[in-house]
Amino acid sequence: MTDASRPAVQLLAVSKHFPDSVAPAVEHLTLAVPRGAVVALIGPSGCGKTTSLRLINRLIDPTSGHVEVDGRDTRQLDPIALRLGIGYVIQAVGLFPHRTIAQNIAVVPRALGWDRGRTRRRVSELAELVGLEQEQLGRFPDELSGGQQQRVGVARALAADPPILLMDEPFGAVDPVVRARLQQELLELQARVHKTIVLVTHDLDEALTVADRVALLDRGGRLAQYAEPDELLRAPAEEFVTEFLGPDRSLRRLALLTVDALQLRRGAAVAVGTSTHDARALLARDGGDWIGVLDDERFLGWVRGTALAGEGSVTEQGLEAPAALVGPRSTLRAAMDRIMTARTATAVVVDEGRFLGIVTLEDIRRALAERAG
Amino acid sequence: MQLELAQAALPRDITLAEWLLDPTSWTGSSGILPSLLDTLALCSAVMLAAVVLAVPSAALLAHLGRAKVLSAWLVNIGRAVPTFALAALLVPVSLRTGLGFEPWPIFIALTAMALPPIYLGTYTAVSGVDRAAVDAARAVGLRSREVLLRVELPLASSVILTGVRVAAVQVVATEPIRAFLGGDGLGRYVRDGLGQRNDTLLLGGAVLVAALAGAVGMVLSLLQRAIEPTGVRRLRPSVRSTRIATAASDLRTDPDTAPHASEPPGALTGAMTLTDDERD
Amino acid sequence: MSERNPLLRWDYVVAQRHTIIAAVIEHVQLTLLTVVLGLAVAGVLAAVALRWGRARPTIGAATAALYTIPSVAFFGLLVPSTGLTRTTALIPLVAYTLVVLVNAILDGLDQVPPAVDEAAEAIGLSPLRRLLGVRLPLAVPVIVSGLRVATVTTVGLVTLAAIVGQGGLGRLILDGLRRAFWTPLTIGALLSILLALVLDAAFVLLERRIAPWSVRRPASRAGAA
Structure with missing residues (x-):
């Protein structure tokens, strides 16, 4: 009608x-x-x-x-x-x-x-x-x-x-x-x-x-x-x-934008069982100190690059739990807050246990800048 | 035993103007002038007694923040008791105690009638004084008594005077019932007019009584304006005289009575709450 | 003398019980009639004041002026025209109630929280529905308080209506005074005082029941503000 x-x-x-x-x-x-x-x-x-x-x-x-x-x-x-x-x-x-x-x-x-x-x-x-x-x-x-x-x-x-x-x-x-x-x-x-x-x-x-x-x-x-x-x-x-x-204004925008609006990067992440050699290579390309370890789509934790010395494969042992976890519907403001509070550089984006990618402060900054059109 | 009252006798065919303009109507033992003075004397005595009884007690209790509920009760009951009935009831008592027919019964009944508005006006006014002013007075070191005498009473004076004025007008308007209780005063002409079926006397008496009440009301209003300090006058609430009852609602809504303030309207004080401006 | 004429002679009371009961009934009737008529007139005046706001001060001043007319004078002034009748008693009695009742109605309507009336208008209640369904019910407690004052005052004034030959218990009082026989005087005076106090108490009970919605919960007051 x-x-x-x-x-x-x-x-x-x-x-x-x-x-x-x-x-x-x-x-x-x-x-x-x-x-x-x-x-x-x-x-x-x-x-x-x-x-x-x-x-x-x-x-x-x-x-x-x-x-x-x-x-x-x-x-x-x-x-x-x-x-x-x-x-x-x-x-x-x-x-x-x-x-x-x-x-x-x-x-x-x-x-x-x-x-x-x-x-x-x-x-x-x-x-x-x-x-x-x-x-x-x-x-x-x-x-x-x-x-x-x-x-x-x-x-x-x-x-x-x-x-x-x-x-x-x-x-x-x-x-x-x-x-x-x-x-x-x-x-x-x-x-x-x-x-x-x-x-x-x-x-x-x-x-x-x-x-x-x-x-x-x-x-x-x-x-x-x-x-x-x-x-x-x-x-x-x-x-x-x-x-x-x-x-x-920018802070207020952070409260409006959500993580899933970003182009999420997988970052440096490898599956359990990957050879330490391949992992080292990936980390070198990425330029970071830490590498994420996945089991299928599940994020298991972080392992420090220096722990990957020698031959062998990446295992579930000795992983550090992610300090900053956010969901896809979290606001960028929340993501930033997690990162700051955890004193880390990277937040892990997880949707019901499934790994979606990572968010860094740099990603957030760029998102604001990009959208500033 | 019979009432021996001097009746104002008047030829039936005289007109109202003739009666009022005849100088002899005004003088003599049953003349208008002595009757008027008689009435005014009684009313003055009543007001003096009522003010002496009500103002200090109400001011002190309000200053101490005591007896709110009790005050409300007494005021309500005082208002409910019919003045004429009370005075009549006192007549035989007065006679038996040797005080005579007059004027004690009417004096006591009128005083009882004047007390509630004066007491209420004073209580409300004193407890309604701006807390900031009182706190300031305390802070600069005034003693409790000085706070009452130098801060609370002056600030409350306008409302107190209003209560006194309302009471005075009521007393003057009610005093003529004295003529039906074995006394005289200005009400005597209405009584005699009724008794003798003389309309001139009846109307003239009624006009005189009404005129006196009106005049007293006006004079007291002017007097109140004249004696109020300007600073205080500005504080005067725009209360219409007959609505002094309104002020009583403050007894309930005073911040100090928070528990009572949430009582159902009229639990104790209902009749006093003609208006109810609570609820910020 | 005091043996023959004590304050109260029970044998007289018993003998005259029908007269006394009739006086009480007449007193109550006159009181109720006065208050009902007063409420009706006050309702009309209040309606006028609501409809034409400019009339409100005039109505207020007029009713206040009526109230200041001494009762003896008011009754007296009417006798030449209306005689020693019930009408002569009723006119002043009703006139005296007006100042209280008109103000009670208007104040009652005024104290309705503006937000409530505003909401009523905003959700689409017609002006009549707002008045009858929202503002008037909310004014009832204040109006009842006014009725209480008017009723109790009237009980006392009805006593005085005896001077124009009306007024139930007042007639017993006057009769006692005229004959200097105390029993009717005492019984008339006591019963009228009692009647006033009883009616006052009845109104207190009524007032407690009349507003079931104003639940006394201090905590909720802040939220409602």
């Missing part, structure tokens, strides 16, 4: 002036949110990111320009119906304190006139989805921790299975540890539900972690750059973006 190539949400030359302020809150903003994408709106305070979000479900109406949801101009739609079709999560959670968790989640289905049975099934399904215990459904919001309340907020937003989810600083009210966990949960959730999510945040790391695309707004609601996180970090479009991203 919907055209997959058409943006789920589109802001077209939208401006918003509030009567009590001279400067516009949002100025001529054009932004397309692709279907199924997570888009983060970020920027300094006063950049109109929350205003932009609220324009989407007509909590406020634009002064000029127009907003399209699913290709339809929102001004042609009844605001209540529009909002019921769009999930919304706010920073303060805003659960109804006089309703149980189940009743909170059921608010939108009830408003849409679902019958009790269907609503109840949906509520318990959502509890499962966001990781709430069934027995918590009968409790009141005040009985739950901040993180749990936030999960309920997400469940409430997802209740009627809306294709679009708006989140206004969804994790702003919880402590950093819980926040990181909730962000991870959101990513896992998104992998299952494939919503179009527009998320407002002031936390750059959150935007970079969670979003497929980041819209960086400058004061007055001017769109400074709209790009994928890596591109934003790699190629800031202007001075303001560079400044906003801060001096540790």
